[in-house]
Amino acid sequence: xxxxxxxxxxxxxxxxxxxxxxxxxxxxxxxxxxxxxxxxxxxxxxxxxxxxxxxxxxxxxxxxxxxxxxxxxxxxxxxxxxxxxxxxxxxxxxxxxxxxxxxxxxxxxxxxxxxxxxxxxxxxxxxxxxxxxxxxxxxxxxxxxxxxxxxxxxxxxxxxxxxxxxxxxxxxxxxxxxxxxxxxxxxxxxxxxxxxxxxxxxxxxxxxxxxxxxxxxxxxxxxxxxxxxxxxxxxxxxxxxxxxxxxxxxxxxxxxxxxxxxxxxxxxxxxxxxxxxxxxxxxxxxxxxxxxxxxxxxxxxxxxxxxxxxxxxxxxxxxxxxxxxxxxxxxxxxxxxxxxxxxxxxxxxxxxxxxxxxxxxxxxxxxxxxxxxxxxxxxxxxxxxxxxxxxxxxxxxxxxxxxxxxxxxxxxxxxxxxxxxxxxxxxxxxxxxxxxxxxxxxxxxxxxxxxxxxxxxxxxxxxxxxxxxxxxxxxxxxxxxxxxxxxxxxxxxxxxxxxxxxxxxxxxxxxxxxxxxxxxxxxxxxxxxxxxxxxxxxxxxxxxxxxxxxxxxxxxxxxxxxxxxxxxxxxxxxxxxxxxxxxxxxxxxxxxxxxxxxxxxxxxxxxxxxxxxxxxxxxxxxxxxxxxxxxxxxxxxxxxxxxxxxxxxxxxxxxxxxxxxxxxxxxxxxxxxxxxxxxxxxxxxxxxx
Amino acid sequence: xxxxxxxxxxxxxxxxxxxxxxxxxxxxxxxxxxxxxxxxxxxxxxxxxxxxxx
Numbered sequence: 140x141x142x143x144x145x146x147x148x149x150x151x152x153x154x155x156x157x158x159x160x161x162x163x164x165x166x167x168x169x170x171x172x173x174x175x176x177x178x179x180x181x182x183x184x185x186x187x188x189x190x191x192x193x194x195x196x197x198x199x200x201x202x203x204x205x206x207x208x209x210x211x212x213x214x215x216x217x218x219x220x221x222x223x224x225x226x227x228x229x230x231x232x233x234x235x236x237x238x239x240x241x242x243x244x245x246x247x248x249x250x251x252x253x254x255x256x257x258x259x260x261x262x263x264x265x266x267x268x269x270x271x272x273x274x275x276x277x278x279x280x281x282x283x284x285x286x287x288x289x290x291x292x293x294x295x296x297x298x299x300x301x302x303x304x305x306x307x308x309x310x311x312x313x314x315x316x317x318x319x320x321x322x323x324x325x326x327x328x329x330x331x332x333x334x335x336x337x338x339x340x341x342x343x344x345x346x347x348x349x350x351x352x353x354x355x356x357x358x359x360x361x362x363x364x365x366x367x368x369x370x371x372x373x374x375x376x377x378x379x380x381x382x383x384x385x386x387x388x389x390x391x392x393x394x395x396x397x398x399x400x401x402x403x404x405x406x407x408x409x410x411x412x413x414x415x416x417x418x419x420x421x422x423x424x425x426x427x428x429x430x431x432x433x434x435x436x437x438x439x440x441x442x443x444x445x446x447x448x449x450x451x452x453x454x455x456x457x458x459x460x461x462x463x464x465x466x467x468x469x470x471x472x473x474x475x476x477x478x479x480x481x482x483x484x485x486x487x488x489x490x491x492x493x494x495x496x497x498x499x500x501x502x503x504x505x506x507x508x509x510x511x512x513x514x515x516x517x518x519x520x521x522x523x524x525x526x527x528x529x530x531x532x533x534x535x536x537x538x539x540x541x542x543x544x545x546x547x548x549x550x551x552x553x554x555x556x557x558x559x560x561x562x563x564x565x566x567x568x569x570x571x572x573x574x575x576x577x578x579x580x581x582x583x584x585x586x587x588x589x590x591x592x593x594x595x596x597x598x599x600x601x602x603x604x605x606x607x608x609x610x611x612x613x614x615x616x617x618x619x620x621x622x623x624x625x626x627x628x629x630x631x632x633x634x635x636x637x638x639x640x641x642x643x644x645x646x647x648x649x650x651x652x653x654x655x656x657x658x659x660x661x662x663x664x665x666x667x668x669x670x671x672x673x674x675x676x677x678x679x680x681x682x683x684x685x686x687x688x689x690x691x692x693x694x695x696x697x698x699x700x701x702x703x704x705x706x707x708x709x710x711x712x713x714x715x716x717x718x719x720x721x722x723x724x725x726x727x728x729x730x731x732x733x734x735x736x737x738x739x740x741x742x743x744x745x746x747x748x749x750x751x752x753x754x755x756x757x758x759x760x761x762x763x764x765x766x767x768x769x770x771x772x773x774x775x776x777x778x779x780x781x782x783x784x785x786x787x788x789x790x791x792x793x794x795x796x797x798x799x800x801x802x803x804x805x806x807x808x809x810x811x812x813x814x815x816x817x818x819x820x821x822x823x824x825x826x827x828x
Numbered sequence: 829x830x831x832x833x834x835x836x837x838x839x840x841x842x843x844x845x846x847x848x849x850x851x852x853x854x855x856x857x858x859x860x861x862x863x864x865x866x867x868x869x870x871x872x873x874x875x876x877x878x879x880x881x882x
Binding site for chain 1: 830831832833834835836837838839840842847848850852853854856860861862863864865866867868869870
């Protein structure tokens with residue numbers, strides 16, 4: 140025990156998505172957490188810490204997964220983090236009320252042969268459902284400590300802290316046996332790997348051997364790359380895999396999964412005692428209604444409607460406070476600015492930085508409430524039902540039920556939606572989903588519609604027009620997904636397999652936790668880029684200085700005249716003409732690249748209207764353009780280029796600049812084609828001009 | 829893709845209960861004390877035989 144005196148213990152927290160992992164994390168750390176990157180991989184992670192008897196315990200919260208097979212990005216992240224960093228102990232949260240399913244991850248963690256502690260959470264539910272799990276027997280069978288908790292009531296948390304703090308408890312689990320034939324194959328490969336010094340460094344040889352035999356793609360690729368003699372290793376792996384295939388007449392991956400469940404069944408037979416069969420009655424009753432073939436969809440639509448209602452109606456108050464606040468601060472800076480200081484710096488601060496920050500902050504309340512709503516749907520177990528209900532529809536466009544949740548998020552903001560694609564299995568489905576997300580009209584676009592629609596349409600037409608715009612977005616997304624799945628991302632659809640957890644009451648702390656984490660992701664990803672681009676836009680709209688003194692605030696008629704932005708707008712005019720746009724709209728569209736809502740403020744500057752006086756701006760728009768341009772403008776804003784933040788998110792999540800830029804170019808081209816076609820047909824038929 | 833099913837515990841020889849199955853759309857089965865949603869196409873390829881209700 141050389142490390143016994145070291146007073147930091149590093150813990151990795153693993154568990155199924157529905158195991159109550161977040162609740163355990165919160166209970167352990169008591170809220171002392173921060174968000175950072177997982178060591179070794181640039182994916183956001185939740186890190187927390189606490190002190191126990193002078194020992195500092197640092198916890199890394201891994202993504203909630205059902206397995207470590209690296210079939211979805213979340214699984215890959217969890218696995219890479221475990222392999223890249225030496226944790227002192229892995230704490231695996233198991234849902235005691237669904238023990239056979241949730242032990243699967245635990246078994247896979249044991250295969251990594253890291254010191255481990257098993258936590259049987261939700262013990263109250265298990266007991267209510269008529270299960271009694273004997274933790275001592277489980278502990279003896281697996282060779283690791285087992286702690287029983289009810290994290291929602293803080294039961295067992297103190298004991299867990301105690302077990303984690305004592306290094307005597309950091310024991311490696313017993314090896315898992317897959318039966319004589321498989322064990323022999325594993326050992327043979329293991330010896331070979333252990334003999335190769337390069338591979339030895341990669342990971343535990345036994346684990347590598349196992350993954351090679353299972354046919355795990357990422358592991359096989361990296362092993363063959365590092366290996367000194369890849370060809371002979373590949374041959375040996377293939378011959379062993381073939382042997383397993385003929386022996387068991389099944390795919391080796393299935394055979395190993397079968398053995399793992401065999402180990403689990405064995406353990407459960409000894410350690411789990413069934414007292415009564417009264418399980419999830421309420422849950423089943425709810426499901427007969429919620430998942431009903433006819434009632435399911437209307438119920439879902441109501442849930443989605445409530446979600447957006449919550450987002451927009453609750454969010455609008457704090458949004459307007461923030462707007463007022465930003466304007467107040469901006470005004471304050473302008474008033475207090477010493478006259479001897481350069482006026483250009485003031486303009487940069489107020490028009491560039493403060494309004495840029497304001498642009499981000501104004502959206503924050505909407506985003507926070509949206510994420511709160513999504514967390515409620517997720518934590519309660521409804522999201523899995525929504526995926527179930529929507530699978531039938533999603534199937535028709537070559538995607539499956541899981542893609543639905545990110546697309547739904549897309550109506551709020553594309554950035555978190557793109558991040559939410561991580562749970563989708565199958566790269567092709569994931570990328571297809573990512574590509575069509577910007578067509579889900581986001582809340583920033585909504586603000587633009589809110590300006591344009593009342594400007595051009597009488598009140599009775601406004602709601603139908605808004606609906607039509609949303610539906611057109613969805614229709615193009617559907618067509619796009621079908622097209623992508625039959626061309627660029629062609630291939631057999633991954634089967635849709637997903638756990639259906641019983642309903643449960645979400646805990647407040649875990650809701651806030653999820654909400655906060657997602658919001659933070661948004662602020663970091665989108666905020667920094669929007670801020671940066673706001674400064675760039677400020678530059679474009681203020682330079683070159685044409686000798687006119689003062690900033691955009693002191694403008695008379697058209698302060699953008701002669702600036703780079705106007706030059707770009709004018710330069711684009713020939714391209715914009717077919718859609719009925721002039722250079723003024725072109726200049727504002729340059730701003731929309733940053734964030735869609737910037738379109739409004741740019742337009743306000745060009746038409747020399749004070750920001751916030753949208754009715755004046757609407758009046759000016761009505762005077763300047765025919766209604767047809769209103770329609771083409773709506774279409775163009777809907778379809779064209781995703782904002783910079785989305786491009787950055789797609790780049791980060793797909794790992795490819797080419798895809799991110801291709802998406803931007805294609806969507807813009809489609810937008811142009813649709814808007815131009817509508818305008819030309821409109822002009823030809825004399826409608827709306 | 830049988831591997832993914834296998835990981836959810838849907839394995840040869842396992843006893844499962846079909847909770848919900850329509851003519852289209854995914855199927856819900858109860859297996860090993862938990863519920864799993866399986867896409868229609870996949871579910872169609874799973875061969876089952878009736879066993880006596882316990």
